[in-house]
Amino acid sequence: MDRTLADDLARLPDLLDATRRAAADALGTLDARPVVPPGPPAGTSYAPEPLPEHGVGADAALAAFRERWEPRLSASAGPRYLGFVTGGATPAALAGDWLTAAHDQNSNSSLDGAGQDLERETVGWLRDLLRLGPQHTGAFVSGATMSNTTGLAVAREWLGERLGVSPADDGAGALGPVRVLSGAPHSSIAKALSVLGMGRNSLVPVPTLPGREAVDPAALDRALAATPGPAVVVANAGTVNTADFDDLRAVAALKERHDFWLHTDAAFGAFAALSPDHAHLVDGLDAADSLCVDLHKWLNVPYDSAVQFTRRGDLQARVFQNAAAYLGPLGDHPDLVHLTPENSHRLRALAAWFTLRAYGRQGHREIVERDIACARALGEQLSEDPALRLLAPVRLNVVCFTLTEAPTPDRLSALREAAAADVFVTPTRYGGIPALRAAFANWRTTPADVRRAAQALRRAAKEIA
Numbered sequence: 001m002d003r004t005l006a007d008d009l010a011r012l013p014d015l016l017d018a019t020r021r022a023a024a025d026a027l028g029t030l031d032a033r034p035v036v037p038p039g040p041p042a043g044t045s046y047a048p049e050p051l052p053e054h055g056v057g058a059d060a061a062l063a064a065f066r067e068r069w070e071p072r073l074s075a076s077a078g079p080r081y082l083g084f085v086t087g088g089a090t091p092a093a094l095a096g097d098w099l100t101a102a103h104d105q106n107s108n109s110s111l112d113g114a115g116q117d118l119e120r121e122t123v124g125w126l127r128d129l130l131r132l133g134p135q136h137t138g139a140f141v142s143g144a145t146m147s148n149t150t151g152l153a154v155a156r157e158w159l160g161e162r163l164g165v166s167p168a169d170d171g172a173g174a175l176g177p178v179r180v181l182s183g184a185p186h187s188s189i190a191k192a193l194s195v196l197g198m199g200r201n202s203l204v205p206v207p208t209l210p211g212r213e214a215v216d217p218a219a220l221d222r223a224l225a226a227t228p229g230p231a232v233v234v235a236n237a238g239t240v241n242t243a244d245f246d247d248l249r250a251v252a253a254l255k256e257r258h259d260f261w262l263h264t265d266a267a268f269g270a271f272a273a274l275s276p277d278h279a280h281l282v283d284g285l286d287a288a289d290s291l292c293v294d295l296h297k298w299l300n301v302p303y304d305s306a307v308q309f310t311r312r313g314d315l316q317a318r319v320f321q322n323a324a325a326y327l328g329p330l331g332d333h334p335d336l337v338h339l340t341p342e343n344s345h346r347l348r349a350l351a352a353w354f355t356l357r358a359y360g361r362q363g364h365r366e367i368v369e370r371d372i373a374c375a376r377a378l379g380e381q382l383s384e385d386p387a388l389r390l391l392a393p394v395r396l397n398v399v400c401f402t403l404t405e406a407p408t409p410d411r412l413s414a415l416r417e418a419a420a421a422d423v424f425v426t427p428t429r430y431g432g433i434p435a436l437r438a439a440f441a442n443w444r445t446t447p448a449d450v451r452r453a454a455q456a457l458r459r460a461a462k463e464i465a
Contacts (some may be wrong), residue, residue: 003448004055011234015058022062026070030444031050034421037072046072048457074424079445080453082438083269083426085240085398088445089351091170095304096354105347108337110328116336119349124434125356126307129272129364130293132286134387137316138309140348144267144294147308150316150340151290155232155261156196157315158289162230162259168319171271172197181223182210182234183215183246186265190236211392211431213244224258231260237282238269241430241437243396245269264288268307271298272396273366275372281396298360298368298397300443301351313339371440374450375388378438381454387461391430400428401462402435415460422456 001009008015036091040046056064075081076230077088089097107115124136141147156175160167172178180193181204190200192424215235224231234255235246252262266285270293272278273285285291295301310316317334320341327337337343356364379394382401391400403411409427411435416425425438438453 008058008202015062015442017063017258018059022066022361024088027077028252032074033075033079034076034200035424036074036420038420040410041366055465067430076217076424079449081442082089082425082440082453083424085294085297085439085440085441087297088443089302090300090355090359092358093182093299093301093351095357096351099354100347100350103347103350106344107347107349108335108342110335111326115347115349118347118353120334121311122353122356123307124291126295127309128351129356130270130282130285132277132291132309135311136286136291136309137311138307139315139336140303140306140352141306141340141342142345142348143296143306144186144265145188145191146341147292147294147306148186148188148263148265149195149265149359150196150308150320151263151310151337152189152192152232152234152294153196153319153341154290154310154312154316154453155263156198158312158317159230159232161315163214166318167197169308178192178202179204179227179229179231180234181206181220181260182236183220184213184236184239184241184244185234186236191263204273213239213242213252215246217254218383220251221254221257224260226252229259231258231261232259235262235264236269237264237266237285238272238396241398241400241435242392242400243269243394244392245281245395248282248287250284254285254288258359258462262287263290263292265292267292267294268297268439269396271364271368272369274361276397277369277373298371299355299364299439300367301355305348305352311408319365343375367443368397370419373443374445374447375399375438375440377447377450378440378454381450382457385458385461387465388458390393391433399438399440400430400435401437402430402433403464405465411464415457415464418463419453419456423453425430425457 001199076086107119127136141150156167158177167174178198180202183205183206190203193202194200205221207216208214209216235251237245271381274282289311293307295305296303317338321330321338330338375397376394379390379399383390384387387404388401389404391402411425416436425436428435428437
């Protein structure tokens, strides 16, 4: 064994303790650190160091990381990182993730089955948490993009079943032209269609309700009738810009007149089910044929973690089955290796298992409801400033706003950068207007963080004006 490696093995408890102290220090200083540290001076960049020929050991590597890279990392685990829809890691989820690395399981095979048994238990808990029926089976994947891709791959096979072909065997070309209809799809839908060979151009935009990102059910009805034959509909339960929701029951009811697969992208919106005041937004979620739920958003487990659900596990196994002598059989209850694009994946489910076991339905309901209240509070505080205006009501956990005067991308970028030490928000465009959006999903966020974020944004808006 390499001498440095052997020395680290002999000192492993001390190294883990040093790592624990470094992690505790990073998390303990989140409030004092810039949410997004300033980048390098204009016209400069960070030069990569060459690969060392001889290693320096874990202690020295940790010291080098803390000196060279840690100061550049954002406080994305903290309460005022409101860009994208980013959760954090609850204490229990963090503990589970550390143990995931320590045990280093590849949980895809029944030949070494504890990992996939734990994953199946966790999927069952999530199904119960989101009030889905037992007909939905699921598996862990890396994030919403892979969850949407997996769901649409099953939809592609369903299209083939309706047409008497198998895209899994014969290729996507066997389907001929494909229609995928949606009102305000996430960008990952087009990416998935590209990967799956159905093509970005198969995505058919359907009009949304006036002033909304929710699909117009009547327009969807007409679009489905315009071209007969099986289709795919992508419904949205929580759009990126404004957290808007399609009327899922109305969309599902169109199956009485049209032949289509219903895929619902509920990456973060599914967690509205935890709030009694907002659960109506996901009425009909269970009607989906496939479903995307992203866990490193509102479940607050570390990146990367998501789950996909489907009613047609048989089609899912037909798409992703993997034949090799060293793998478990397909059977009536396929090993996880036969259910996703990955032959290998870490035991992602453990972090989710930990946080669900530790805090239960009530603990995660409290996180969701507090974040919703914080989003509304930020919306109210920004709307009080004449320099800023909301572009949509705060329906759930996303605040979409812009400058009242001259909301150009450059001015909004300057506003965002001026506030970046205290709050991180991301750019978007809504109704043709350049805008910014703040998304609340972190378990740490409190009203005090909202006040600090609002003050920073209002101060930056004043500076820009």
